[in-house]
Amino acid sequence: MYDVAIIGLGPAGATAARLLDARFKVIAIDRKSGAEGSSRKPCGGLLAPDAQKALSKFNLTLPKDVLVDPQIFAVKTVDTGGNLLRYYPRFYMNLDRHKFDMWLISLIPPHVEIARDAICTDIQKTGDFYKITYIRDCTKYEIEARFVVGADGANSAVRKRLFPKREMPRYLAIQSWFKEKHQTPFYSCVFDAEITDSYCWSISKDGFFILGGAFPKRDGKRRFALLKEKLHRSGFTFGEAVKTEACLVAMPRGIRDFCPGRGGAFLIGEAAGFISPSSLEGISYAMNSAHMLAATLNSESKNPARRYRVKTIPLRIKLTLKHLKAPFMYNRVLRGIVMRLGIKSIKIAEQAQNVGV
Numbered sequence: 001m002y003d004v005a006i007i008g009l010g011p012a013g014a015t016a017a018r019l020l021d022a023r024f025k026v027i028a029i030d031r032k033s034g035a036e037g038s039s040r041k042p043c044g045g046l047l048a049p050d051a052q053k054a055l056s057k058f059n060l061t062l063p064k065d066v067l068v069d070p071q072i073f074a075v076k077t078v079d080t081g082g083n084l085l086r087y088y089p090r091f092y093m094n095l096d097r098h099k100f101d102m103w104l105i106s107l108i109p110p111h112v113e114i115a116r117d118a119i120c121t122d123i124q125k126t127g128d129f130y131k132i133t134y135i136r137d138c139t140k141y142e143i144e145a146r147f148v149v150g151a152d153g154a155n156s157a158v159r160k161r162l163f164p165k166r167e168m169p170r171y172l173a174i175q176s177w178f179k180e181k182h183q184t185p186f187y188s189c190v191f192d193a194e195i196t197d198s199y200c201w202s203i204s205k206d207g208f209f210i211l212g213g214a215f216p217k218r219d220g221k222r223r224f225a226l227l228k229e230k231l232h233r234s235g236f237t238f239g240e241a242v243k244t245e246a247c248l249v250a251m252p253r254g255i256r257d258f259c260p261g262r263g264g265a266f267l268i269g270e271a272a273g274f275i276s277p278s279s280l281e282g283i284s285y286a287m288n289s290a291h292m293l294a295a296t297l298n299s300e301s302k303n304p305a306r307r308y309r310v311k312t313i314p315l316r317i318k319l320t321l322k323h324l325k326a327p328f329m330y331n332r333v334l335r336g337i338v339m340r341l342g343i344k345s346i347k348i349a350e351q352a353q354n355v356g357v
């Protein structure tokens with residue numbers, strides 16, 4: 001019997017586990033073990049300024065071995081349909097996402113019980129409690145908890161089981177890693193209406209070149225292959241292929257897609273739909289929503305679900321406002337106007353532009 005069971009130890013779950021009061025008996029269940037070959041989150045691993053701000057709010061200092069080489073300060077933006085190319089300044093930190101997750105887990109205090117390499121398979125409400133089933137080392141465990149926290153990402157089992165009517169739109173994210181062949185490492189952001197109505201990206205990281213994109217679930221593989229082919233034709237170079245990874249990514253379309261929870265069941269991070277629909281930046285929302293939930297539970301509120309819902313209003317408004325920005329990224333005509341006018345873009349010296357459109 002636990003007070004709180006957290007399902008998932010990404011940035012959301014690890015932050016909640018770190019911030020919950022020691023008076024709670026907490027268990028955190030995650031399928032990652034940290035061992036070579038165990039589950040890893042496919043991610044660009046870019047820490048946006050909002051996420052950096054969240055770390056500063058927690059007074060956390062980032063160890064340097066979480067960073068990768070190089071740090072890049074401009075994003076090359078390509079609109080293939082309009083044959084447009086622009087550079088925009090960006091102040092992301094380039095990270096090893098797996099090391100970042102493991103570092104956040106390492107900060108969880110010892111009074112939290114961690115079940116690693118464990119897959120949560122079922123959650124049921126039984127009276128005032130939640131019965132949680134998980135499998136670890138081929139053994140089935142059943143536990144009960146007063147509160148359950150779904151921090152299990154875009155494909156959240158907690159959301160599916162406890163809020164089956166609150167399905168949210170999701171895209172298929174695919175990333176391939178290649179040996180880096182470009183002379184100058186770079187980030188890129190690619191818009192191509194034939195490939196996706198979301199966007200694609202590339203990131204140079206520690207000698208690898210990562211190409212990724214978010215695609216409608218149907219036909220994702222074909223679209224990804226077409227992306228690679230088109231970019232190859234326009235000058236991107238792909239070295240030896242190392243690995244391909246894929247997962248679902250939440251694509252909230254509006255306020256109705258956010259689901260903070262009800263009763264004693266809460267959702268944080270991407271499981272709740274807290275991810276930017278325009279840039280797919282999700283780490284800051286994961287950490288901030290986890291902080292809001294921990295503060296709610298620590299306050300011993302009589303109606304924690306209501307309190308957490310109220311606390312997340314600014315976050316939900318911010319994400320909804322991001323929707324207003326989306327047409328300027330995803331509508332061909334509006335994007336074309338913004339890029340042609342060069343709004344907020346920068347000029348890059350000739351020698352850095354080693355890839356054309």
Ligand SMILES: Cc1cc2nc3c(=O)[nH]c(=O)nc-3n(C[C@H](O)[C@H](O)[C@H](O)COP(=O)(O)OP(=O)(O)OC[C@H]3O[C@@H](n4cnc5c(N)ncnc54)[C@H](O)[C@@H]3O)c2cc1C
Nearest residue numbers: 008010011012031043044045046120152153269270282283
């Ligand atoms: C390809 C891609 C690139 C991205 N790039 C960026 C980026 O550069 N910057 C950025 O800010 N955001 C990025 N995002 C978004 C960001 O990765 C997520 O929004 C963020 O990780 C959400 O954090 P979370 O803790 O809510 O969920 P997650 O990070 O998804 O963590 C969920 C955790 O739950 C565990 N889990 C899931 N199901 C179960 C289960 N049944 N049992 C046990 N454990 C379970 C998983 O192992 C995982 O550890 C990207 C997303 C994708 C898909």
